[in-house]
Amino acid sequence: xxxxxxxxxxxxxxxxxxxxxxxxxxxxxxxxxxxxxxxxxxxxxxxxxxxxxxxxxxxxxxxxxxxxxxxxxxxxxxxxxxxxxxxxxxxxxxxxxxxxxxxxxxxxxxxxxxxxxxxxxxxxxxxxxxxxxxxxxxxxxxxxxxxxxxxxxxxxxxxxxxxxxxxxxxxxxxxxxxxxxxxxxxxxxxxxxxxxxxxxxxxxxxxxxxxxxxxxxxxxxxxxxxxxxxxxxxxxxxxxxxxxxxxxxxxxxx
Numbered sequence: 463x464x465x466x467x468x469x470x471x472x473x474x475x476x477x478x479x480x481x482x483x484x485x486x487x488x489x490x491x492x493x494x495x496x497x498x499x500x501x502x503x504x505x506x507x508x509x510x511x512x513x514x515x516x517x518x519x520x521x522x523x524x525x526x527x528x529x530x531x532x533x534x535x536x537x538x539x540x541x542x543x544x545x546x547x548x549x550x551x552x553x554x555x556x557x558x559x560x561x562x563x564x565x566x567x568x569x570x571x572x573x574x575x576x577x578x579x580x581x582x583x584x585x586x587x588x589x590x591x592x593x594x595x596x597x598x599x600x601x602x603x604x605x606x607x608x609x610x611x612x613x614x615x616x617x618x619x620x621x622x623x624x625x626x627x628x629x630x631x632x633x634x635x636x637x638x639x640x641x642x643x644x645x646x647x648x649x650x651x652x653x654x655x656x657x658x659x660x661x662x663x664x665x666x667x668x669x670x671x672x673x674x675x676x677x678x679x680x681x682x683x684x685x686x687x688x689x690x691x692x693x694x695x696x697x698x699x700x701x702x703x704x705x706x707x708x709x710x711x712x713x714x715x716x
Contacts, residue, residue, distance in 0.1 A: 472585030473595055479578030480599035480675060482571050487667035488603070488660075489568045493561065495660050499523075499530035505652040514639070515646045522647060529554075533561045550644045553634040560629060589679040596675035600668045611661050618654050 495501060503526050506512070512519060528540040532554060540546075546554065586592055614621040626635045637645035 468585050469588060469591065472582045472587070473591055475578045475582030476586055476592060476595040477582070477599050477602070479575050479580075479582055480596060480671060481602050482575035482578060484600060484603055484668045484671050486568055486571050486575060487671070488607075488664045489564050489571075491660050491663035491667065493564055493568070495656050495663070496561065497530045497533045499526040501656070501659070502526040502529065502648075502652070505655045506647060506649075508655075509649050509651045511647050511649060511652075515643065517643070517647075525647065533558060535562065546644055547642065549634055550637065550642055553637070553644070556630055556632070556634060589682070592679045593676050596672050596679070599675075600672050603668065607661075607664070614654075614657060619650070622650065622653065 503523055506522065506526070512522065515522065517525070525543075525545060528543060531537075532540040535558070537558065540554070541551070582595075583592060586595075610621060639645050
């Protein structure tokens with residue numbers, strides 16, 4: 463593998479590793495917000511769900527805790543409570559499968575992120591290119607996520623429906639306020655507020671990863687150039703490429 467190929471593979475690995483790290487943080491934000499029963503209750507209170515829910519405040523708090531535990535994998539309390547009908551419980555089972563998949567994907571991404579970042583940086587060994595990779599990585603996630611966020615701001619109902627059709631293979635998520643308690647305590651306004659929090663946390667996480675990666679390219683200690691490490695803006699390579707000025711030797715004398 464020549465130097466150019468080595469640098470190319472290094473850049474690709476570093477970008478993919480940073481993207482994987484950012485995706486891990488985005489999934490962590492989704493999981494954290496999606497299993498925060500305290501946030502549930504706060505948003506439900508702001509949306510004024512209690513009068514229409516036809517349950518007491520203490521019952522709502524208990525139910526929120528059971529919902530959050532269910533999505534974390536502790537299904538017994540909610541399953542034994544008997545507060546939801548069969549259709550609602552079937553939809554919750556679908557939600558649990560999504561959160562279980564999220565946790566699996568996140569855990570499997572962690573070693574890949576470490577391997578790609580370390581391996582990519584080792585192969586690249588170029589501060590300037592590493593900075594470019596750090597600036598490029600967030601765009602790979604920001605472009606699709608940002609487009610969806612803009613859509614949600616313009617037409618939340620349309621984006622919300624599209625997301626459910628992509629995530630679920632059935633129509634169990636289409637609930638009826640007259641018969642289903644789940645939709646009465648989890649209105650669309652609640653999901654909109656949760657989506658906003660996920661977007662903010664994800665944006666901060668991606669900005670933090672980018673800033674840290676750029677900072678490291680500035681403060682990473684210099685290493686022995688004789689060993690081929692050019693972690694110093696590749697100055698050694700550029701200087702070697704500059705043609706030395708010619709001198710004229712008259713009569714064999716200088």
